Every structure is written in C-alpha cells, then in structure tokens.
Amino acid sequence: xxxxxxxxxxxxxxxxxxxxxxxxxxxxxxxxxxxxxxxxxxxxxxxxxxxxxxxxxxxxxxxxxxxxxxxxxxxxxxxxxxxxxxxxxxxxxxxxxxxxxxxxxxxxxxxxxxxxxxxxxxxxxxxxxxxxxxxxxxxxxxxxxxxxxxxxxxxxxxxxxxxxxxxxxxxxxxxxxxxxxxxxxxxxxxxxxxxxxxxxxxxxxxxxxxxxxxxxxxxxxxxxxxxxxxxxxxxxxxxxxxxxxxxxxxxxxxxxxxxxxxxxxxxxxxxxxxxxxxxxxxxxxxxxxxxxxxxxxxxxxxxxxxxxxxxxxxxxxxxxxxxxxxxxxxxxxxxxxxxxxxxxxxxxxxxxxxxxxxxxxxxxxxxxxxxxxxxxxxxxxxxxxxxxxxxxxxxxxxxxxxxxxxxxxxxxxxxxxxxxxxxxxxxxxxxxxxxxxxxxxxxxxxxxxxxxxxxxxx
Numbered sequence: 144x145x146x147x148x149x150x151x152x153x154x155x156x157x158x159x160x161x162x163x164x165x166x167x168x169x170x171x172x173x174x175x176x177x178x179x180x181x182x183x184x185x186x187x188x189x190x191x192x193x194x195x196x197x198x199x200x201x202x203x204x205x206x207x208x209x210x211x212x213x214x215x216x217x218x219x220x221x222x223x224x225x226x227x228x229x230x231x232x233x234x235x236x237x238x239x240x241x242x243x244x245x246x247x248x249x250x251x252x253x254x255x256x257x258x259x260x261x262x263x264x265x266x267x268x269x270x271x272x273x274x275x276x277x278x279x280x281x282x283x284x285x286x287x288x289x290x291x292x293x294x295x296x297x298x299x300x301x302x303x304x305x306x307x308x309x310x311x312x313x314x315x316x317x318x319x320x321x322x323x324x325x326x327x328x329x330x331x332x333x334x335x336x337x338x339x340x341x342x343x344x345x346x347x348x349x350x351x352x353x354x355x356x357x358x359x360x361x362x363x364x365x366x367x368x369x370x371x372x373x374x375x376x377x378x379x380x381x382x383x384x385x386x387x388x389x390x391x392x393x394x395x396x397x398x399x400x401x402x403x404x405x406x407x408x409x410x411x412x413x414x415x416x417x418x419x420x421x422x423x424x425x426x427x428x429x430x431x432x433x434x435x436x437x438x439x440x441x442x443x444x445x446x447x448x449x450x451x452x453x454x455x456x457x458x459x460x461x462x463x464x465x466x467x468x469x470x471x472x473x474x475x476x477x478x479x480x481x482x483x484x485x486x487x488x489x490x491x492x493x494x495x496x497x498x499x500x501x502x503x504x505x506x507x508x509x510x511x512x513x514x515x516x517x518x519x520x521x522x523x524x525x526x527x528x529x530x531x532x533x534x535x536x537x538x539x540x541x542x543x544x545x546x547x548x549x550x551x552x553x554x555x556x557x558x559x560x561x562x563x564x565x566x567x568x569x570x571x572x573x574x575x576x577x578x579x580x581x582x583x584x585x586x587x588x589x590x591x592x593x594x595x596x597x598x599x600x601x
Contacts, residue, residue: 148208148215150460150491151211151215151459151491151493152215152216152335152489152491152493153405153442153444153488153491154215154216154219154333154334154336155210155215155335156489157333157335158335158336158339167353167354167356168354170356170368170370170371170373171202171353171373172373172374173200173375174201174202174351174373175375175376175377176192176200176201176375176376176377176378176379176538177202177373177375177377177378177379178202178203178204178378178379178381179358179361179378179379179380179382180203180205180380180381180382180383180385181203181204181208181209181210181342181354182209182210182211182212182213182214182338182383182527183214183334183338183523183527183528183531184381184383184516184527184530184531185203185381186209186214186338186341186345187341187527187530187531187532188516188531188535189201189345189350189531190341190345190348191532191535192535192538192539193345193349195541196539197349201345202350202352202353202373202375203351203353204356204366204368204373205352205353205354205356206356206358206385207354208354208355209338209341209354210334210338212383212384212385213383213384213493213494213496213523214335214523214527215334215335215493216334216401216492216493217401217446217493217495217521217523217524218403218424218435219332219333219334219436219438219444220273220329220330220331220424221252221255221268221329221330221331221332221524221525222252222273222328222329222424222525223248223249223250223251223328223329224245224248224326224328224522224525225244225245225248225502225503225522225526226501226502226518226519226520226521226522226526227500227502227503227520228241228244228245228248231244231549232296233296240548242296242297243544243548244548245298247529247544248525248526249302251525251526252328253270254528254532255268255330255332255337255524255525255528256268256330258528259340262341263340264343265340266334266336266337267331267438267439268331268332269330269439270327270329270330271330271423271424272325272326272327272421273326273328273329273424273425273426274306274311274314274323274324274423274424274425274426275323275324275426275427275428276311276315276320276322276323276427276428276478277320277321277322277428278318278319278321278427278429278478279319279321280321282321282429283321283322283428285428286322286323286324287305287322289324290303290304290305290324301327302326302327303324303325303326304325305323305325306322306323306324306325307322308320308321308322311323312418313418314418314419314420315417315418315425316417316418316479316481317427317478317479318477318478318479323428324428325423329423331422331423331424331437332524333439337524356370357369357388358388358389359388359390360389360390361378361380361389361391361392361513362513363378363511363513364376364378365378377512377513377514377538378512378513378514379507379513379515379516379534379538380514380515380517381515381516382517383396383494383495383496383517383518384396384397384398384496385398386496386517387455394455394558394559394564395498395557396496396497396517396518396558397451397455397497397558397564398451398452398455398457398494398495399448399449399450399494399497399520399521400448400449400450400451400452400458400492400493400494401446401447401448401492401493401495401521402447402449402461402467402468402470402471402490402492403444403471403489403491403492404444404445404446404468404471404472404475404487404489405438405442405443405444405445405487405488405489405490406443406444406482406485406486406487406488407442407486407488408440408442409441409485410441414441416481417479419436419437422436422437422439423437424436427474429579430576431447431474431575431579432447432448432521433445433446433447433448433474433478434447435475435479442488443475443482443485445471445474445479447470447471447474448521449492450467450572451564451565453561453562453565454561454565457494458492460491460492461491461492463487463490465490465492468490468491468492471490472487495523496517496520497518497520498517498555499555499556499557499558500553501520502518502520502550502555503517503520503522503523503526503530504516504517504518504551504554504555505533505537505550505551505552506551506552507534514534514537514538516530516531516533529545529548533545533548533551537551
C-alpha cells in the first residue's frame, strides 16, 4: 500500500523515497519520553536526547510519515534568523537576550552542517549565504536603512553587508538590480533528505518512530492516539501547523500556506548568466515573502507565502493549476526573466505554523512534564534544531546557554475564533498589498496600511 507521498513536493520526488506503509510499527505501552510529531522539531529533539542519554526509551509518534508536513515541503533554507527577532532587538530591555538568541541561531547553521558530516547525512548541504535583492531604488534605500539598524544593534559586516548593484548582479541576475543585502549565515539543503537521514540515525540509536498514529490528546503522563494510549514520563509536542488536531490545543497556532515551484534542470549556460554559483539562497526585497535556491541537480526552486484557509483548513496537496501556484510562477518570472522559457516540472504547497505574536517559542513545565516547540513562521529548518537542543537541556535539567534563551516559556494568547481570524488575515493581506503599491508609486509605505499589518502581526 502506497500513499502517494512523492506527489507532496519536488523533494519527495527527487529523494525517491515513496513510503510503503504495509506494516505500521506497533504502539508500545510505555516509554520515558513521547514526542508527538516527526518533523524537524520532533526528530532533532529525539536526536539530541538520544545522544545525551542513550538509556532513554524514546518514542516518536507521527500521524502520517516523517517529513509529511513542512519538513518535506519547504524551501530548503537553513537560515540563521528567528522570526520576530527584530521586535526584540528594538526594545532596549530585551536586546541582550535577543542578541544571544540571534547568535545562537546563526551558529545553528554550522551545527546542522556538523551533524550532517558526523552522521553521514547527504542532504546537499551547502553554506553559500543568502541574498536579499532590491529591484527598486526604494527597496535599496530600505535595505540600507535595515543594514544600518542591524549594525547599530550589534551586528557587523561579518553578519550582514551591502552588495553594490554590480556585485549583486554578478551573484544573481534579476530584472532590475539596485544592490542586495548578503548574510553568510544560511545554507541551502534538501530538507527531506535531512529528515530521512535523521530517521536513520534515530532508529540506529534505538528510538522508536511509530508512523500512521495520530495523537488526539496530551495530558500529564499520557498520550492518547487513534490506536490506543501511550504512558510516558515526559511528553513533548512538535506538531507545528497541525496542532489543532489535538484536543485542547485549538487556536494555539494557525496553518498558513507557502507555495513553491521548481523548474526543469537548467543548463550550465543559463546558470552562468543567472548566478547563484555558490548555491546562495535568494529572496526579493519586496513586501511579498519570496525565497529561492539552486538545487543540487540544477533546478531553480522558488516559493512565496500563500494564504490562510477559513477554519484553519488543511489541504493535503495542490493542483498545478491552483491560482496561488500560478501567481508564484508569475512572481518568479517577473524577478528572473531568464526563467520565462523554462519548464516548471513541480508545483506544491505546505503549511507553516504561526502563533498569535508571529514568533516561535519553546515551553517545558517541570510539574506536568509537558513541553512544546514551534511557531517558526516559515523559518524552521535551523530554528527547529535550536529548539530541539533547548528542549533537550530543559528536559535533562542541564544549565546551559541554550537552556536560558529568551524564547523559552513564551505563551502568546490564542488566535481569535472564526470568522474573526479569517477576516483579520484577509484585511492584513489587502493592507500589505496596499503598502506594496504605495511603495512603488510614492517611494514610501502607507502608514494606515502599516498599522493594520502591525496589529495583525503582533
């Protein structure tokens, strides 16, 4: 029996790891630590726990198969940033802790590379840095202001620097190019190969991964699943955008869609002209969130932030003709005209988890022995590793720099009930488009639209 997983994304198709789930592992009766969710957060947490204490009996529960969610559908950016960090950096009272968190996530990019080397995980990891390209004069002005703010707050040229138009164009050929911000703390990788590499490591270390077993409730000492109950000393939730499926967890996070396309393999002449010779990741400086990378088999994989479905709706797959995917292709062609005559071989979508304050968090209650991590707002490939190490130190009561990072214990309020959250998201989308139009026309953002977006994003 196969479940069509190779249709979930280009990554699934390329890896050739179509899941055959003819025999689902039995659900054990007890364990020391139960981890709900076999995406990056759950797998990294299990990995570091198993490394630190091999005697632990760890069970990872997964509703589908490892990498089914965002971990097997994302843009493959291992990015040294944390969503919402700038809000903390701008607050003098929070700045020291925010800088520690920022430094920790920057170092996490190398930590992911180290584990891949140590464990022989071939996930096409290449640390080429990241480009944010300004395609208008106003975007360049805004990027340079951002750079000045970052340097004022404690970063330097080794963390982020400005590339003039000539150097920027030598790295990536866009329709227009007014320069770019370059940040070295980013690696391109194949996310699903990383997932399955971690799964192999965990199984070799005796960690049991129980697939096709959705959890329906979590309480102290017990996880209830559709296949029975699992008694455990400690429970860690790593369910990201699928958190609503667990009783009592509704509205803690909402699923927001991100959509991607991947071209046919491009010839070397095209890449000579297009750039990304070190497999830098690339984003546009426009309001729409975009992200692209050169894959190891020389495709261009490009994505943009999608939308939110009423009632936190969940879609398993997207048709190639979906209007959102067609819009992603249009944005890609507008930014990179060299790709207009190239075939698009793959188109897909996936969900990212968003908390009400649009920032990630890690929690652990030593009394109930229940913990969680998530809410990465699309920046989870690296952040999930740091979250896994954070949860490990909290569970094992280790007093480390990681165990004292300021994203621990944050508990934002829940999202508004429907139809308020759908209306709020739609209004914010319209406001953001208005900001983009105002910038193009007047060279400055709309203050009123900006207030709406600020309200919605916390």
